[in-house]
Amino acid sequence: MQEEGNKTKPNIKKRGDKITKDMNLGEVVIAHPILAEVLLDYGLHCVGCFANSFDTIEMGSKVHGMTDQEIDEMVVRLNEVLETGE
Numbered sequence: 548m549q550e551e552g553n554k555t556k557p558n559i560k561k562r563g564d565k566i567t568k569d570m571n572l573g574e575v576v577i578a579h580p581i582l583a584e585v586l587l588d589y590g591l592h593c594v595g596c597f598a599n600s601f602d603t604i605e606m607g608s609k610v611h612g613m614t615d616q617e618i619d620e621m622v623v624r625l626n627e628v629l630e631t632g633e
Contacts (some may be wrong), residue, residue, distance in 0.1 A: 608621065
């Protein structure tokens with residue numbers, strides 16, 4: 548996270564940034580709340596769990612039994628929603 552004055556901000560840009568599977572789940576949801584629904588659709592109910600501050604998208608997905616292919620597909624969907632807002 549980056550420090551800006553007294554506020555801590557996630558290391559995720561609001562526009563033009565791509566979501567990757569090595570990003571922290573909590574930071575992604577804080578920076579882009581619209582993506583929480585996608586994560587929930589894929590069974591990652593940890594978006595509201597304290598563990599999301601420790602797990603990357605990939606680690607959280609693996610804990611929930613997702614395959615590498617499913618994780619890659621979810622990351623593509625996250626980026627689609629981030630880009631289009633839908």
